[in-house]
Amino acid sequence: MTTSKENLDETPFQTAGPFLHIGCMPNAIKIEKLYQNDLGETPFKNKNESELITIEGSVFDGNGFALDDVMLETWQCDENGEFREESGFARFIPNNLTKKFILKTVKPGSFKGFDGKIHSPYISLSISSRGLNMTLNTRIYFEGDELKNDPLLSIIKNCNENSLIAKKISKHSYLFDIFLQGEEETIFLDI
Amino acid sequence: MSVKSLIRRNYNKQPELDFPDYKSSIFRAPKNKKISFPSSDSEILGPIFNKNIIGELDNNLTLNFSKNKKSPLGHKIIVYGTVSDQFSNPIEGALIEIWQANSAGKYLHDKDKNSAPIDPNFAGCGRCLTTSRGYYEFLTIQPGPYPYPNRGIEWRPMHIHFSIFGKSFGQRLITQMYFEGDPLLKHCPMVNSIADEKAKKSLIGALDTSRSNTQNLLAYKFNIVLRGIKQTYFENRREGL
Ligand SMILES: [Fe+2]
Numbered sequence: 274m275t276t277s278k279e280n281l282d283e284t285p286f287q288t289a290g291p292f293l294h295i296g297c298m299p300n301a302i303k304i305e306k307l308y309q310n311d312l313g314e315t316p317f318k319n320k321n322e323s324e325l326i327t328i329e330g331s332v333f334d335g336n337g338f339a340l341d342d343v344m345l346e347t348w349q350c351d352e353n354g355e356f357r358e359e360s361g362f363a364r365f366i367p368n369n370l371t372k373k374f375i376l377k378t379v380k381p382g383s384f385k386g387f388d389g390k391i392h393s394p395y396i397s398l399s400i401s402s403r404g405l406n407m408t409l410n411t412r413i414y415f416e417g418d419e420l421k422n423d424p425l426l427s428i429i430k431n432c433n434e435n436s437l438i439a440k441k442i443s444k445h446s447y448l449f450d451i452f453l454q455g456e457e458e459t460i461f462l463d464i
Numbered sequence: 465m466s467v468k469s470l471i472r473r474n475y476n477k478q479p480e481l482d483f484p485d486y487k488s489s490i491f492r493a494p495k496n497k498k499i500s501f502p503s504s505d506s507e508i509l510g511p512i513f514n515k516n517i518i519g520e521l522d523n524n525l526t527l528n529f530s531k532n533k534k535s536p537l538g539h540k541i542i543v544y545g546t547v548s549d550q551f552s553n554p555i556e557g558a559l560i561e562i563w564q565a566n567s568a569g570k571y572l573h574d575k576d577k578n579s580a581p582i583d584p585n586f587a588g589c590g591r592c593l594t595t596s597r598g599y600y601e602f603l604t605i606q607p608g609p610y611p612y613p614n615r616g617i618e619w620r621p622m623h624i625h626f627s628i629f630g631k632s633f634g635q636r637l638i639t640q641m642y643f644e645g646d647p648l649l650k651h652c653p654m655v656n657s658i659a660d661e662k663a664k665k666s667l668i669g670a671l672d673t674s675r676s677n678t679q680n681l682l683a684y685k686f687n688i689v690l691r692g693i694k695q696t697y698f699e700n701r702r703e704g705l
Contacts, residue, residue, distance in 0.1 A: 279550035281689045282477050285663045287640040287654055288486075289625065292571045295589045296563025296625055304572060304587050307528055308519070312561075335491035342575070348511055348633045362511035386505045387467055397506045401638050404488030406479035406657045408638050425501050432496070453492050463473060463498040464507050464634050 286408065289401040291342050298344070298364060313364030316378045317351065324352075327446045328376045328413060328439055331367060332400060335454035339372035343402035347376060347413075349395070354384030380415065386424070393423035395437075397464075400451065410464045413449050416441040429460060436460050469503040470634040471550055471692045479657035486653040487614050507634035508693060513559045515593060522591050525564075525604035529587035536586035538567025538605040540681040543641065543669060546598040547628060550692030554598025558690070561591040561627040562602060569608030578610050606682070609648055621648035621655070628688060635690040642668045643684065 294302045298311040331339035347363045350356045367374045381394045396413040412425065414437050420426050426434060436459040439447035451459050481493035521528040526540055547558040565571050565588060570580035572587050586605060594600045607624060611617045623640040630636075642649055649655055649668070658664045669684035676682045 279471055279692045281548070281550045281552060282663060282666070283471075283473065283550060283691050284637060284639055284666060284689045285478050285658050286638060287479065287625075287667065288488075289627070289638045290640075291575055292563060292573045293625065293627075293638075295571060295573055295587065296561045296591070297627055299587065299589050302573060304529075304589060307587060307589055308517075308522070308591075310517075312513070312517070312559075340492075346636075348506060350506070356505055356509035358510035358512045359514055384505065387508075388502065388504065392504060395506070397633055399633075399636060402492070404486070404490075404492035406481050406483060406486065406489060406493070406654065408636065409494065424504065425499075428501055429499050432499075453494055458494055458496055461494050461496070461498045463500040464470070464503070 286406060288403060288406050289344065289408070291403040293344050293401065294366070298366065301366060311364065313346065313362050316347065316349070316363040317360050320379060324379055325377045325445070326380045328378070328396075328449050329373055329446065330449040330451060331372050331374070332451045333453065333455075337455070339367065340402065341367045341369045341372050343367065343400055345374055345376075346399045346401075347378070348397045349378065349381040350384055352379045352382050354382035354394075383418075388424065390424045391422065393418050393420050393426065395423075409453075410462045411451070411459055412437050412462065414438045415447060433458065433460055466695050466697045467502075468508050468693055468695050470507060470632070471694060472500070473691065477658070477660045477663040479654070480659070483653065483657040485615070486657055489657075503634060508632050510631070511629065511633065512557060512631060513593065513629065518591065518593055523600075523602045525586065525588065525590045525602060528590065530585040534585045536566065536583050536605050538608075540603065541606050542601060542603055542675070542679070542681055542683040543624060543686060544599070544601040544683065545685050545687040547594045547600065547630065547688045547690060548598050549630070549635075549690050554594070554596070555630045555690060556594055556596045556598060557631075558594040558598065558600075559591065559629040560594065560600050562589070562604075562624050564588045564604065564607040564624040565610055567605050567608050569610030578612075580608070580610065603681075609646075614653065618651070618653075619648050621646040621652050626688070628690065630690040632691075632693065637688070637690055639667060639688075641684075641686045644668055644671045
């Protein structure tokens with residue numbers, strides 16, 4: 274870490290393509306014996322079912338088709354609002370029949386950031402796939418939480434901010450659909 | 465007290481998301497401008513990955529899927545380089561995952577409709593963590609070029625897909641490495657979605673003749689740069705300095 278001027282350009286992105294599973298989640302496509310587990314199968318180990326929430330949804334393209342060749346990655350703090358480096362990361366794909374993804378995780382806590390501000394609970398989400406020349410980034414906030422003073426939500430008041438808020442379906446389950454294009458286009462972030 | 469922030473991404477040196485020459489981007493690339501905001505803890509603090517996830521053969525694609533120690537078809541190559549940040553600091557413990565076609569240009573994947581043969585001894589999947597100097601290395605097979613449906617049939621230049629995690633979610637990168645001298649490079653819409661020539665060139669692995677001539681394989685060097693993180697101190701609350 275330094276405060277001087279950077280001297281190199283970031284390496285450019287390229288699309289992850291349709292075969293990303295080979296490198297990122299080989300077990301999910303039955304390349305089995307290479308890695309014991311796919312990375313990010315469970316964001317937090319040793320949690321009881323009762324401590325977990327589910328977030329379910331689909332990723333829709335501009336034709337309204339739910340995609341099954343996208344890879345989603347999430348990164349979050351724990352229930353106490355702490356980022357724990359080796360826990361909190363998850364990687365998953367939609368089911369190829371239902372086209373829905375399901376994330377089971379702990380609901381993140383709110384936290385006081387190094388900016389000194391209180392951040393509402395959220396999960397960072399990235400989306401990579403064929404047709405996306407760069408990985409997309411967004412966030413999942415939660416309906417029912419105090420969201421008014423969140424530093425990010427408070428600067429995006431004039432667009433489709435509801436696209437960042439998962440709808441509460443029951444006590445422990447939420448719905449979060451992602452729209453790549455169209456009237457309901459999800460807000461994507463220049464993180 | 466200090467605030468950490470990622471160096472703003474320079475989109476002039478990144479691919480265009482909405483790039484109709486690459487047909488699949490037409491109905492997938494979002495149309496609205498992305499929202500910029502100051503980095504918060506989630507973009508800076510992790511994830512990082514533990515050494516114990518990496519198996520002994522994970523960076524050797526010539527052996528990690530071979531049956532009875534049979535070699536995959538094709539010629540062996542070494543792909544190596546460093547992962548650093550924009551200030552040239554090496555990044556230790558960066559996770560690199562790669563995937564690629566076999567020497568015939570075929571992926572071990574149900575959705576690959578190319579008629580080329582699969583290789584029973586090659587999965588095309590590898591990973592490693594960088595060393596304290598940010599160094600990584602893979603032993604693999606030269607991937608073949610392959611046809612795919614775009615505007616009619618088009619051919620991908622030879623490439624290896626790379627996924628990289630540095631120390632921060634905001635440093636996350638997914639890209640492809642190409643090969644010096646490949647005649648298909650200039651025809652590839654995915655490559656050409658990057659307008660900046662220097663940026664485009666930075667994705668081309670350079671043939672390392674000195675290493676190639678001393679080992680029984682061709683060596684390619686591909687250095688990767690992830691975003692830098694700036695730390696700004698507040699004078700009035702400076703602590704411990
Ligand atoms: Fe590919």
